[in-house]
Amino acid sequence: MKFTFPKSPKPDSVSDSDWNNWTWQLRQSLKTQSDFEKVFTLTDNERVAFSKGKELFNIRTTPYYASLAGDDPQDSIRQILMPQRFEFEDGLQQMLDPLGERKNNPAPRVIHRYSDRVLFLVTDICSVYCRFCTRKHFTGQEQAFIRNDEYEQALSYIRSHPGIREVILSGGDPLTISDAQLDRVLGDLRSIDHVEIIRIGTRMPVVCPMRVTDELVAILRKHKPVFLMSHFNHPNELTAEAAAALEKFVDNGVPVMNQMVLLNGINNHPAIVQALNRRLVYLRVKPYYMFQCDPSQGTDHLRTSVEDSLEIQKELWGHLSGLAMPNLSVDIPNGGGKTYLVPNFQVAQEGLVRKYVGWDGVQAEYVSPAAKDIKKPDASRYLAEWESLKAAKS
Numbered sequence: 001m002k003f004t005f006p007k008s009p010k011p012d013s014v015s016d017s018d019w020n021n022w023t024w025q026l027r028q029s030l031k032t033q034s035d036f037e038k039v040f041t042l043t044d045n046e047r048v049a050f051s052k053g054k055e056l057f058n059i060r061t062t063p064y065y066a067s068l069a070g071d072d073p074q075d076s077i078r079q080i081l082m083p084q085r086f087e088f089e090d091g092l093q094q095m096l097d098p099l100g101e102r103k104n105n106p107a108p109r110v111i112h113r114y115s116d117r118v119l120f121l122v123t124d125i126c127s128v129y130c131r132f133c134t135r136k137h138f139t140g141q142e143q144a145f146i147r148n149d150e151y152e153q154a155l156s157y158i159r160s161h162p163g164i165r166e167v168i169l170s171g172g173d174p175l176t177i178s179d180a181q182l183d184r185v186l187g188d189l190r191s192i193d194h195v196e197i198i199r200i201g202t203r204m205p206v207v208c209p210m211r212v213t214d215e216l217v218a219i220l221r222k223h224k225p226v227f228l229m230s231h232f233n234h235p236n237e238l239t240a241e242a243a244a245a246l247e248k249f250v251d252n253g254v255p256v257m258n259q260m261v262l263l264n265g266i267n268n269h270p271a272i273v274q275a276l277n278r279r280l281v282y283l284r285v286k287p288y289y290m291f292q293c294d295p296s297q298g299t300d301h302l303r304t305s306v307e308d309s310l311e312i313q314k315e316l317w318g319h320l321s322g323l324a325m326p327n328l329s330v331d332i333p334n335g336g337g338k339t340y341l342v343p344n345f346q347v348a349q350e351g352l353v354r355k356y357v358g359w360d361g362v363q364a365e366y367v368s369p370a371a372k373d374i375k376k377p378d379a380s381r382y383l384a385e386w387e388s389l390k391a392a393k394s
């Protein structure tokens with residue numbers, strides 16, 4: 001069965017050329033309670049959250065993304081963009097910086113946790129402030145592109161650490177910056193000899209797909225290899241506009257990977273997860289991570305349990321092509337880094353014999369060769385490269 005992707009429900013009062021213009025979408029963002037009331041009938045829970053102002057976290061959505069949310073308070077997209085009273089309640093583990101990013105912050109806007117790759121937070125602005133955001137300590141605070149002196153310090157950190165092989169542009173949302181700024185950032189990174197891969201982590205294909213213009217993809221192609229990391233959480237986000245944006249990247253040689261987060265009452269159902277990921281693969285997007293929601297402040301009502309996530313993964317395993325299966329992962333708080341959650345398929349082990357049970361209950365033994373029979377190939381050609389990678393953080 002082929003999939004169809006419906007067009008977004010543009011209001012009649014807006015012209016096609018405005019609706020399909022990304023700067024119009026950003027200029028016309030909904031930010032205040034009265035902006036939201038023009039589109040939604042607010043519930044008491046939602047109104048209370050607006051009355052607390054932006055105390056905890058900014059509020060913003062593009063008209064496009066708002067148009068995908070229904071007027072039902074339980075609608076999945078509505079729950080992603082709409083503040084709720086629960087954000088201001090005490091949480092189980094409320095952390096403003098759940099990933100301990102501030103202690104892995106050797107230069108302004110640079111987060112260096114793994115030896116070979118860094119995050120580079122070029123802006124703190126997003127076009128939608130997702131209520132589950134992990135980086136509330138940073139996102140939407142200054143409302144600006146990186147200052148020039150900080151930009152130079154960040155670049156010089158990357159330049160002076162030859163072990164850094166990959167730079168992940170993040171934020172905020174790096175595709176909220178202009179083409180000219182993006183071209184400059186990518187060009188500066190490309191001029192550093194040891195930077196092999198550049199990734200761009202963005203929600204713009206989801207919340208403002210009109211950002212993906214021919215000019216934008218030409219810039220990404222010019223600075224190849226650039227990987228685009230999208231962040232679709234629900235199949236309802238896959239409109240005709242979003243599908244066209246994803247295909248534009250791939251057609252122009254920009255591989256796209258998707259990272260999703262499991263959210264309570266929003267997408268934590270195997271039918272929804274498979275629907276999203278099979279459609280993404282059909283659009284040539286590789287599902288990459290499926291995250292457990294981080295214990296960011298004000299997100300308890302959006303977090304699922306680890307048991308629930310494992311159950312979803314277990315149901316999908318075996319029924320969903322490996323191409324469509326994302327890796328379930330939890331980011332260990334306080335800068336522990338990511339860890340995969342995997343079902344335990346091994347049920348017994350005796351000496352060299354391990355016993356496994358497959359996804360549909362088939363049991364069998366796998367006899368492993370003995371340690372004394374294991375030999376290593378000559379790796380001398382690649383050893384220096386490997387050692388430099390491991391030493392990269394020092």
Ligand SMILES: *Cc1c(COP(=O)(O)O)cnc(C)c1O
Pocket residue numbers: 099111112113114117118119168338
């Ligand atoms: C997630 C993350 C990365 C990228 O990890 P991958 O597993 O390579 O996708 C890099 N740095 C930090 C600090 C991260 O949180």
Ligand code: SF4
Pocket residue numbers: 125126128129130132133134135139171172173202203
């Ligand atoms: S787009 Fe990303 S950084 Fe911005 S609010 Fe959403 S989750 Fe946070």
